[in-house]
Amino acid sequence: MRAELHLNDDSERLVDEVARSFVRRAPLRIRGGDSKSHLGRPVSGAEIDTRSHRGVVSYDPTELVITARAGTPLAELNAVLDAAGQMLPCEPPAFGGAATVGGAVATGLAGPRRPWAGSVRDFVLGCRVITGEAKHLRFGGEVMKNVAGYDMSRLLAGSYGCLGLITEVSLKVLPRPRAQRSLTLELDAGEALRELAAWRKAVLPVSGACYLDGRLHVRLEGGTGSVAAAVDRIGGADLEMGFWEALREHRLAFFDDPRPLWRLSLPNSTPLAASAALPGAMLIDWAGAQRWLKSDAPAATIRDVAAAAGGHATCFTPLAGAEPFQPLAAPLLRYHQQLKQRLDPRGIFNPGRMYADL
Structure with missing residues (x-):
C-alpha cells in the first residue's frame, strides 16, 4: 500500500544543506513540527526543516510494518494505520498536533501504554539518516528478521537529533485491541x-x-x-x-x-x-x-x-533554571562524546541540545 497524499522526497535538499554546514562547520537546528522544541537546551544554529520531506513510503498491514519519511505528520501516519485497524502501540504525543514521525522517534517520548506495550525504540525496525559528514545511510530493515544495523536505528530514538538527521523510519505496528x-x-x-x-x-x-x-x-x-x-x-x-x-x-x-x-x-x-x-x-x-x-x-x-x-x-519546562536532563556520570558522558564524534565529527547537529558538553 502506498499513500498518495503529500508524498514528497526532499532528501537531496537536506543532504545538500548538511554538506554545506559540514564544510563551514556551521551548526544546524533540526526541526520538524516544533511541537517539542521546549524540551532540552536551546540550540543556536541555522534551521534545517524536515517537513517538506514527507509521506508514507510503504505500508503492508499483513506484515505489520509501515515506513514513513521524517517530515510526515504523526496524525497522518496514525490516520493511515487507523483506517487499517492498526496502531503504533507506544502512542507518542503530538503536543499541539504538529508532531512529525522524525520528531517522535528523535525524542522517544511515549504515551500511557508504554509500560505494557514498549517504548518508541522497541518499535523502530530501521531508518535512514544523514550523518554529520553528509552521508545518507540506511540502517536496519523493514522486518524483524533483518537485524543488520538494528542497534543503530534504535540508538537514534531519544537522541534529540544530536547524532544525525533522521530522514525515514520503518516502524512495527500492531492491530487495535478488540x-x-x-x-x-x-x-x-x-x-x-x-x-x-x-x-x-x-x-x-x-x-x-x-x-x-x-x-x-x-x-x-x-x-x-x-x-x-x-x-x-x-x-x-x-x-x-x-x-x-x-x-x-x-x-x-x-x-x-x-x-x-x-x-x-x-x-x-x-x-x-x-x-x-x-x-x-x-x-x-x-x-x-x-x-x-x-x-x-x-x-x-x-x-x-x-x-x-x-x-x-x-x-520539561524551558528556562526553569535547571539543566533539562539528568547530568551524566563522567564515564557515560565520555561514551556519548565518542559516539557523537563518530557520527557527527564537526558537531553540527543540535549542539548542546541534551548537554552543554555534547
Missing part, C-alpha cells in the same frame, strides 16, 4: 499502587494506569472476554476513553499549574513516600514508573530524591 474499557476508582495513592501491583501479578489486560486527585484511572485493552473479566474484578465507574489522549498530550488541568514541570522516572515499585516528600502537585502515571511533578523545589533536591529511589528526573 475491546477497550476505562474505569476510575476512588482510592488513596498507597492503595492504588498496591492494587496495580496485584493486577500486574494477575496479568490483567491493563494498558494505562494513572493516579490523580484521589482517583485511580485504569485502561483495559485486549480480547472481549479478558477485558470483561478484568472489569468484574476491578469494579469502579466508567471513564471516558478521551482521558488517555488528554493525559498523553498534557491537556489535563494538572498541567496548567504554572510551576515547572518535572518528569520523574522511577521503578514502578517505588513507595509513594519516596517521592511524596517533594513539595508540589504530583500525577502518577505508568502504574507508578512515571511521576509528573509540578514544583518550585530546587533541581538538586528533585534529582536527589529521584536518584535515591533508583531513578532520574527531567525538567
Whole structure:
C-alpha cells in the first residue's frame, strides 16, 4: 500500500544543506513540527526543516510494518494505520498536533501504554539518516528478521537529533485491541499502587494506569472476554476513553499549574513516600514508573530524591533554571562524546541540545 497524499522526497535538499554546514562547520537546528522544541537546551544554529520531506513510503498491514519519511505528520501516519485497524502501540504525543514521525522517534517520548506495550525504540525496525559528514545511510530493515544495523536505528530514538538527521523510519505496528474499557476508582495513592501491583501479578489486560486527585484511572485493552473479566474484578465507574489522549498530550488541568514541570522516572515499585516528600502537585502515571511533578523545589533536591529511589528526573519546562536532563556520570558522558564524534565529527547537529558538553 502506498499513500498518495503529500508524498514528497526532499532528501537531496537536506543532504545538500548538511554538506554545506559540514564544510563551514556551521551548526544546524533540526526541526520538524516544533511541537517539542521546549524540551532540552536551546540550540543556536541555522534551521534545517524536515517537513517538506514527507509521506508514507510503504505500508503492508499483513506484515505489520509501515515506513514513513521524517517530515510526515504523526496524525497522518496514525490516520493511515487507523483506517487499517492498526496502531503504533507506544502512542507518542503530538503536543499541539504538529508532531512529525522524525520528531517522535528523535525524542522517544511515549504515551500511557508504554509500560505494557514498549517504548518508541522497541518499535523502530530501521531508518535512514544523514550523518554529520553528509552521508545518507540506511540502517536496519523493514522486518524483524533483518537485524543488520538494528542497534543503530534504535540508538537514534531519544537522541534529540544530536547524532544525525533522521530522514525515514520503518516502524512495527500492531492491530487495535478488540475491546477497550476505562474505569476510575476512588482510592488513596498507597492503595492504588498496591492494587496495580496485584493486577500486574494477575496479568490483567491493563494498558494505562494513572493516579490523580484521589482517583485511580485504569485502561483495559485486549480480547472481549479478558477485558470483561478484568472489569468484574476491578469494579469502579466508567471513564471516558478521551482521558488517555488528554493525559498523553498534557491537556489535563494538572498541567496548567504554572510551576515547572518535572518528569520523574522511577521503578514502578517505588513507595509513594519516596517521592511524596517533594513539595508540589504530583500525577502518577505508568502504574507508578512515571511521576509528573509540578514544583518550585530546587533541581538538586528533585534529582536527589529521584536518584535515591533508583531513578532520574527531567525538567520539561524551558528556562526553569535547571539543566533539562539528568547530568551524566563522567564515564557515560565520555561514551556519548565518542559516539557523537563518530557520527557527527564537526558537531553540527543540535549542539548542546541534551548537554552543554555534547
